[in-house]
Amino acid sequence: MKVYVIGLGLIGGSLALDVKREFPEADIFGIDANAQHVEEATSLGIISKAAVIEDLIHADWVIVAVPVNYIAQLLPQILDNISEHTIVFDAGSTKAAICKAVENHPNRRNFIAMHPIAGTEFSGPSAAITGLFNGKTNIICEVEKTAFKLQEKALALFNAIGMRIRYMDPISHDTHIAYVSHLSHISSFMLGKTVIEKEKDERDIFDMAGSGFASTVRLAKSSPTTWASIFKENKTNVSQALQQYIANLQNFQQLLDNEDYNGMFDEMENTNRIKNILNGIS
Amino acid sequence: MKVYVIGLGLIGGSLALDVKREFPEADIFGIDANAQHVEEATSLGIISKAAVIEDLIHADWVIVAVPVNYIAQLLPQILDNISEHTIVFDAGSTKAAICKAVENHPNRRNFIAMHPIAGTEFSGPSAAITGLFNGKTNIICEVEKTAFKLQEKALALFNAIGMRIRYMDPISHDTHIAYVSHLSHISSFMLGKTVIEKEKDERDIFDMAGSGFASTVRLAKSSPTTWASIFKENKTNVSQALQQYIANLQNFQQLLDNEDYNGMFDEMENTNRIKNILNGIS
Numbered sequence: 334m335k336v337y338v339i340g341l342g343l344i345g346g347s348l349a350l351d352v353k354r355e356f357p358e359a360d361i362f363g364i365d366a367n368a369q370h371v372e373e374a375t376s377l378g379i380i381s382k383a384a385v386i387e388d389l390i391h392a393d394w395v396i397v398a399v400p401v402n403y404i405a406q407l408l409p410q411i412l413d414n415i416s417e418h419t420i421v422f423d424a425g426s427t428k429a430a431i432c433k434a435v436e437n438h439p440n441r442r443n444f445i446a447m448h449p450i451a452g453t454e455f456s457g458p459s460a461a462i463t464g465l466f467n468g469k470t471n472i473i474c475e476v477e478k479t480a481f482k483l484q485e486k487a488l489a490l491f492n493a494i495g496m497r498i499r500y501m502d503p504i505s506h507d508t509h510i511a512y513v514s515h516l517s518h519i520s521s522f523m524l525g526k527t528v529i530e531k532e533k534d535e536r537d538i539f540d541m542a543g544s545g546f547a548s549t550v551r552l553a554k555s556s557p558t559t560w561a562s563i564f565k566e567n568k569t570n571v572s573q574a575l576q577q578y579i580a581n582l583q584n585f586q587q588l589l590d591n592e593d594y595n596g597m598f599d600e601m602e603n604t605n606r607i608k609n610i611l612n613g614i615s
Numbered sequence: 616m617k618v619y620v621i622g623l624g625l626i627g628g629s630l631a632l633d634v635k636r637e638f639p640e641a642d643i644f645g646i647d648a649n650a651q652h653v654e655e656a657t658s659l660g661i662i663s664k665a666a667v668i669e670d671l672i673h674a675d676w677v678i679v680a681v682p683v684n685y686i687a688q689l690l691p692q693i694l695d696n697i698s699e700h701t702i703v704f705d706a707g708s709t710k711a712a713i714c715k716a717v718e719n720h721p722n723r724r725n726f727i728a729m730h731p732i733a734g735t736e737f738s739g740p741s742a743a744i745t746g747l748f749n750g751k752t753n754i755i756c757e758v759e760k761t762a763f764k765l766q767e768k769a770l771a772l773f774n775a776i777g778m779r780i781r782y783m784d785p786i787s788h789d790t791h792i793a794y795v796s797h798l799s800h801i802s803s804f805m806l807g808k809t810v811i812e813k814e815k816d817e818r819d820i821f822d823m824a825g826s827g828f829a830s831t832v833r834l835a836k837s838s839p840t841t842w843a844s845i846f847k848e849n850k851t852n853v854s855q856a857l858q859q860y861i862a863n864l865q866n867f868q869q870l871l872d873n874e875d876y877n878g879m880f881d882e883m884e885n886t887n888r889i890k891n892i893l894n895g896i897s
Binding site: 510543549560 | 732733734736751752754779781788791792794795796798799800801802803804805806807808809810811812813814820821822823824825826827828829830831832833834835836837839840842843844846847850853854856857858859860861863864865867868871872874876877879880881882883884885886887888889890892893
């Protein structure tokens, strides 16, 4: 069994490790525009050797885990190079542009569009970990466009590595993920920026920061490459979510400036039900 | 040794548990406007029995852990009721108004103004846990206004329960804490609100939320009573921090709407150094 992983970062690397655990006999090849990543992934034992796009004709599986804007660019070329029995799946955090890019490709049936909702704030091959996807949601888009036999094999793999499958159309996926994932990253990055700007000359101040700040700002450690690419691909939805977030913050500031403490209390109490909603998210 | 805990929530309860661990012979009494909290704290073994303000004349220690706006109101009355050797300390998240409220009190020397930077998103007596303060920063304000012998005893207790001491004036405390703590709570509450508003009819959508969202929105589970009180006491500083946060978000939205992806990349890359800053915050 030959597996080609394109993009050897946190997600591609972690998928490679899980595939290797499930199929110890698999040969895992790596493709990455960054030669250092290929070298690092090889020395970490994530892949056994480097490959090129033209090798994909030999692939049983192709995993595409480059930044999302490159997935849409690269995917037609990948589908041009595979064999009839190759299964290609991506792991991009946006889905509409990717699905659109291959909608009329003759090998569309070899492709599964997916988004595993898993990750950490770290990046690169050294961030790859075994078991990252265990218990996590995997959203599959336009499943009906994938050949049934390939679907079956792919689902068996996704189940084996512990993912819970959800089906969704790509437009809905991109709308909702802007709120439950992409917006959090902006809120966290800008929180980090605001505090750093204020406290730039006062290093001691960070002694005052507790676990609450650490938790809220955690995502500000994330990769700018990954996230600039996601915001590019999901611009309209992210801008709308951000607009609503800013409006809510402005409203809260109005309550504060007007000394309307009951109003602030109500805002916070109404939001406390996030407790119940979060039950089940680890 | 008699210890009186006023305010039997997460912080007061956790301090009581740590004091009991260090001084197993201590009698711990509880005072709380909420009779149910007194009953709960008694049945949980956090306090041995209920007390009233007039009992404070017998106190060796008085711990004040009610919502911050009540601390400033209550503290003069507490200092009216103590004996010469009583040590009173508070645990409020703001310090200027509290220090101001007792600046001319004849028993000012019996009081230590402090802010232990510790907590969880839970509240009430059942949220109290042993060891909450271990390794955490404790900010003491206007230490020079406390009698030296009482300081010495208090510091021995704070060290015994594992707190790292930092000294700061109350005005600086309130300015900086608005950024590194209070602002995170607003950013988190409003993130929760924005997502709940958008997704109110679509419960399945929260299946899409991952650990990143859970981390960023965690503080939105916090007590509205505690936090409305904090925002009230620190209104000017919090409003200023919030203003700067909103300005940074608006700037990011401008970059997004203008498709200035390099600009977004730079914003995120510059903020990545929060990684180094956070090292050491657990």
